[in-house]
Amino acid sequence: xxxxxxxxxxxxxxxxxxxxxxxxxxxxxxxxxxxxxxxxxxxxxxxxxxxxxxxxxxxxxxxxxxxxxxxxxxxxxxxxxxxxxxxxxxxxxxxxxxxxxxxxxxxxxxxxxxxxxxxxxxxxxxxxxxxxxxxxxxxxxxxxxxxxxxxxxxxxxxxxxxxxxxxxxxxxxxxxxxxx
Amino acid sequence: xxxxxxxxxxxxxxxxxxxxxxxxxxxxxxxxxxxxxxxxxxxxxxxxxxxxxxxxxxxxxxxxxxxxxxxxxxxxxxxxxxxxxxxxxxxxxxxxxxxxxxxxxxxxxxxxxxxxxxxxxxxxxxxxxxxxxxxxxxxxxxxxxxxxxxxxxxxxxxxxxxxxxxxxxxxxxxxxxxxxxxxxxxxxxxxxxxxxxxxxxxxxxxxxxxxxxxxxxxxxxxxxxxxxxxxxxxxxxxxxxxxxxxxxxxxxxxxxxxxxxxxxxxxxxxxxxxxxxxxxxxxxxxxxxxxxxxxxxxxxxxxxxxxxxxxxxxxxxxxxxxxxxxxxxxxxxxxxxxxxxxxxxxxxxxxxxxxxxxxxxxxxxxxxxxxxxxxxxxxxxxxxxxxxxxxxxxxxxxxxxxxxxxxxxxxxxxxxxxxxxxxxxxxxxxxxxxxxxxxxxxxxxxxxxxxxxxxxxxxxxxxxxxxxxxxxxxxxxxxxxxxxxxxxxxxxxxxxxxxxxxxxxxxxxxxxxxxxxxxxxxxxxxxxxxxxxxxxxxxxxxxxxxxxxxxxxxxxxxxxxxxxxxxxxxxxxxxxxxxxxxxxxx
Ligand SMILES: Cc1ncc(C[n+]2csc(CCOP(=O)(O)OP(=O)(O)O)c2C)c(N)n1
Ligand SMILES: [Mg+2]
Numbered sequence: 126x127x128x129x130x131x132x133x134x135x136x137x138x139x140x141x142x143x144x145x146x147x148x149x150x151x152x153x154x155x156x157x158x159x160x161x162x163x164x165x166x167x168x169x170x171x172x173x174x175x176x177x178x179x180x181x182x183x184x185x186x187x188x189x190x191x192x193x194x195x196x197x198x199x200x201x202x203x204x205x206x207x208x209x210x211x212x213x214x215x216x217x218x219x220x221x222x223x224x225x226x227x228x229x230x231x232x233x234x235x236x237x238x239x240x241x242x243x244x245x246x247x248x249x250x251x252x253x254x255x256x257x258x259x260x261x262x263x264x265x266x267x268x269x270x271x272x273x274x275x276x277x278x279x280x281x282x283x284x285x286x287x288x289x290x291x292x293x294x295x296x297x298x299x300x301x302x303x304x305x
Numbered sequence: 306x307x308x309x310x311x312x313x314x315x316x317x318x319x320x321x322x323x324x325x326x327x328x329x330x331x332x333x334x335x336x337x338x339x340x341x342x343x344x345x346x347x348x349x350x351x352x353x354x355x356x357x358x359x360x361x362x363x364x365x366x367x368x369x370x371x372x373x374x375x376x377x378x379x380x381x382x383x384x385x386x387x388x389x390x391x392x393x394x395x396x397x398x399x400x401x402x403x404x405x406x407x408x409x410x411x412x413x414x415x416x417x418x419x420x421x422x423x424x425x426x427x428x429x430x431x432x433x434x435x436x437x438x439x440x441x442x443x444x445x446x447x448x449x450x451x452x453x454x455x456x457x458x459x460x461x462x463x464x465x466x467x468x469x470x471x472x473x474x475x476x477x478x479x480x481x482x483x484x485x486x487x488x489x490x491x492x493x494x495x496x497x498x499x500x501x502x503x504x505x506x507x508x509x510x511x512x513x514x515x516x517x518x519x520x521x522x523x524x525x526x527x528x529x530x531x532x533x534x535x536x537x538x539x540x541x542x543x544x545x546x547x548x549x550x551x552x553x554x555x556x557x558x559x560x561x562x563x564x565x566x567x568x569x570x571x572x573x574x575x576x577x578x579x580x581x582x583x584x585x586x587x588x589x590x591x592x593x594x595x596x597x598x599x600x601x602x603x604x605x606x607x608x609x610x611x612x613x614x615x616x617x618x619x620x621x622x623x624x625x626x627x628x629x630x631x632x633x634x635x636x637x638x639x640x641x642x643x644x645x646x647x648x649x650x651x652x653x654x655x656x657x658x659x660x661x662x663x664x665x666x667x668x669x670x671x672x673x674x675x676x677x678x679x680x681x682x683x684x685x686x687x688x689x690x691x692x693x694x695x696x697x698x699x700x701x702x703x704x705x706x707x708x709x710x711x712x713x714x715x716x717x718x719x720x721x722x723x724x725x726x727x728x729x730x731x732x733x734x735x736x737x738x739x740x741x742x743x744x745x746x747x748x749x750x751x752x753x754x755x756x757x758x759x760x761x762x763x764x765x766x767x768x769x770x771x772x773x774x775x776x777x778x779x780x781x782x783x784x785x786x787x788x789x790x791x792x793x794x795x796x797x798x799x800x801x802x803x804x805x806x807x808x809x810x811x812x813x814x815x816x817x818x819x820x821x822x823x824x825x826x827x828x829x830x831x832x833x834x835x836x837x838x839x840x841x842x843x844x845x846x847x848x849x850x851x852x853x854x855x856x857x858x859x860x861x862x863x864x865x866x867x868x869x870x871x872x873x874x875x876x877x878x879x880x881x882x883x884x885x886x887x888x889x890x891x
Binding site for chain 2: 206
């Protein structure tokens with residue numbers, strides 16, 4: 126921590142996991158910090174992960190120079206309801222997943238083609254009518270982007286994405302709820 | 306037997322008592338009536354009724370800054386609450402520990418645009434260290450204690466608690482402070498020993514060192530100031546202080562170079578610029594201090610001690626960052642310095658001091674004493690002399706008089722200098738002085754101000770009179786928003802747009818109207834007498850000192866310029882001074 130960095134001015138993407146008290150205003154505090162200080166949010170997800178302990182987990186994908194990323198982590202850490210901040214990008218190998226729902230409208234060949242591509246991407250059709258499908262796809266951001274890109278000319282009319290959730294590989298835990 | 310229950314209002318008072326609070330600054334209203342009723346029934350807590358909620362906030366700040374305790378303010382919902390926003394932001398910027406209690410409409414009405422409803426936790430999220438809306442009286446005691454912990458620990462700051470009226474009336478059990486530690490907030494106090502050792506080794510090697518210290522030293526407590534002064538003596542390093550740090554090392558210490566930054570001394574800024582090693586202690590590389598970032602102390606290896614990790618590497622990348630309480634880290638540093646038997650590089654230091662002495666010889670704070678009008682510098686030097694030997698606290702407002710005060714009042718002790726540094730809030734000085742005087746009834750409390758700033762919270766004079774708080778206000782009356790006028794003169798072709806108020810009250814009569822004493826001073830020769838009269842008078846005083854309206858604050862580094870680009874006096878110029886950067890005002 127607190128060294129000078131190689132390639133200081135390069136913009137990099139980091140995935141940051143934050144464990145917070147699930148209390149009113151906590152998300153506003155995190156978002157307010159990003160908007161107030163001009164940091165980027167590429168994706169942000171939040172949900173309660175431990176109801177007994179009243180803890181929520183926030184996953185943020187953000188971008189900036191190394192100095193800005195350090196600042197973001199330091200600023201997050203000093204929020205009172207924040208328990209733990211992990212830079213998952215620096216922590217090493219990790220799994221990142223997003224879920225997307227896509228609505229594709231069409232008949233005939235396009236419809237067949239959409240189904241074929243969904244199959245390749247292991248997307249599931251979770252709803253269908255004579256002229257539409259809703260696909261569910263799970264994967265990392267790049268995979269979802271690719272799938273959405275391919276569906277665009279095939280009648281894509283609606284997209285909903287969850288944003289990224291992430292977890293480090295190996296035994297290290299952010300939450301530590303099952304540790305004892 | 307079930308545990309005894311108390312009303313929310315009673316719980317608030319019990320918590321204040323257990324937190325050692327003996328004074329609150331406040332202003333009542335409909336939804337805080339249950340609290341005011343409890344205040345009526347007890348006598349451990351003194352309530353100072355200000356004339357405006359902003360006044361209550363700055364008074365609480367003055368109280369906190371001069372005692373090291375948490376300042377407490379109590380206001381009503383809606384307009385009472387919104388009036389605290391400037392004070393909260395001020396405390397946030399200057400790291401002043403406050404707890405601000407706001408009334409709120411009953412929980413059932415929240416969100417309905419009820420009478421005097423304001424979403425104050427939403428409004429103040431960005432200007433408080435933390436805030437709470439208490440919706441259940443069962444949480445109240447815990448939240449109260451947690452708020453005091455958060456305000457005072459780590460980097461201090463303001464915490465707001467919003468209290469709906471029904472919560473103040475509902476019943477619950479009380480819990481003691483020891484049982485209410487926050488779950489998550491655990492600031493780091495002790496510095497990393499390895500980093501400290503590294504810093505000490507760098508210190509021993511330094512050839513042109515400088516210690517640059519700020520408000521964090523004051524916040525850490527008098528022990529930190531003592532340690533810093535010892536470190537300066539032990540190493541023989543020169544030391545400079547920020548506006549917020551004044552008093553951390555006595556101004557009379559021969560190794561003190563004066564304040565640094567935009568209106569800092571020539572020797573401080575030159576020493577910063579030329580240094581090869583910088584120890585930054587509880588300061589934050591603010592833009593008013595660093596000037597142009599890319600030419601800031603270009604050759605210096607930098608060590609930064611701060612309790613707030615987000616202050617480190619925020620504006621300036623440093624070589625060693627040490628997160629921890631300044632006092633704890635300085636103590637450890639002294640220990641390691643002794644343990645390693647470190648000695649400073651005497652020969653190099655001697656050369657360095659020789660350089661510094663040539664900068665000092667420019668006497669950047671000298672000024673022309675001739676002329677018909679009084680010089681503000683002289684007015685302040687005389688004030689300093691008049692107060693010699695007394696325990697004197699100074700507060701200021703914002704503008705030229707503030708910078709002159711920083712330059713000429715020579716603050717000797719920590720917690721004796723109260724000024725709005727980060728936010729630069731005109732109207733801070735007078736109510737802050739009230740708060741200081743409440744905490745130090747026997748000491749002399751002087752607010753140095755000017756005719757514009759003082760009018761921003763003038764109403765608090767009545768508060769001073771009501772409570773017999775003998776604060777002394779010295780107006781450096783230049784008939785202008787002097788600081789803005791100075792920028793117009795230097796950077797806007799002397800086009801004095803809207804910086805002169807054509808009408809001002811007669812400050813002598815005004816003082817009298819409040820039941821205070823007013824003294825007008827127009828000649829330097831009258832000053833001494835006026836100060837004697839001021840100090841002898843047992844009550845609030847306004848001295849209306851008419852100074853030369855054309856006087857400017859020097860030295861000056863225009864915003865965005867490097868430290869060696871200083872304007873030393875009238876007639877001196879810096880190239881390219883008139884660019885966009887320059888329009889950011891103090
Ligand atoms: C609340 C607020 N409004 C505006 C400013 C901008 N400002 C900075 S200094 C200054 C002039 C202050 O005039 P005065 O109080 O007469 O002090 P002087 O500079 O003359 O000593 C102004 C308007 C400010 N700092 N605070
Ligand atoms: Mg003025």
